[in-house]
Amino acid sequence: MHFDGDEVRLTDDSEPYDVELAGTASELMLFLWGRIPVGRLQVNGDADALDRYGVLVPTV
Template identity: 80%
Template sequence: MHFEGDDVPLTDDSGPCDVELAGTASELMLFLWGRIPADRLQVNGDAEVLDRYGALVPPV
């Protein structure tokens, strides 16, 4: 995932990214829906950009 201004383009390349999350499918979905915090997942990269992701792509 990369952040460019107000956009959050998702890429499938293996290049560097701002942040990467790892966990079970359930944990990742719970995070995306705002049910668990990122510290319950394995975070690689700049964890501070997760706050920006939450602002740009809020759960519905």
């Protein structure tokens, strides 16, 4: 993911990222829906950026 102003964008390998998450598909979806904490995933990059993700993309 890359945070660009008020936008959250997925990146490919050709551009730098702010943070990258790794886990099973189920774990990633549960995190995105706010059901599990980030500590259950592998985090590479700026983990503090995930706080901003929660503000820009709130769960419903």
